[in-house]
Amino acid sequence: MEQIAKLKELIATAEADADKFSKGNNAAGTRLRNTMQQLKVTAQEVRTAVTEAKNKK
Template structure:
């Protein structure tokens, strides 16, 4: 479950930048959001690979 917590923390860390970009039009915040979204994508891919490996090892 630590990987789930890691994903939650990453998503939550972007909240203020989302607000700054969408509500305030802050372009630098948009860049931080895009970078954060890429990190989320990479973490999700790592978790997927980990789950697949664990699933296949259990057979």
């Protein structure tokens, strides 16, 4: 699934920004919050796709 690859990429981005934020970079905190929102949206897309595929069977 394409969304799983996107989730992995977002997680890697979130890890990098979380590390920078923990060192005092406030801009990284803003980026981290944005990335976490993108993770939430993408995860919901995966859930919807799985439910649709399951219901087709």
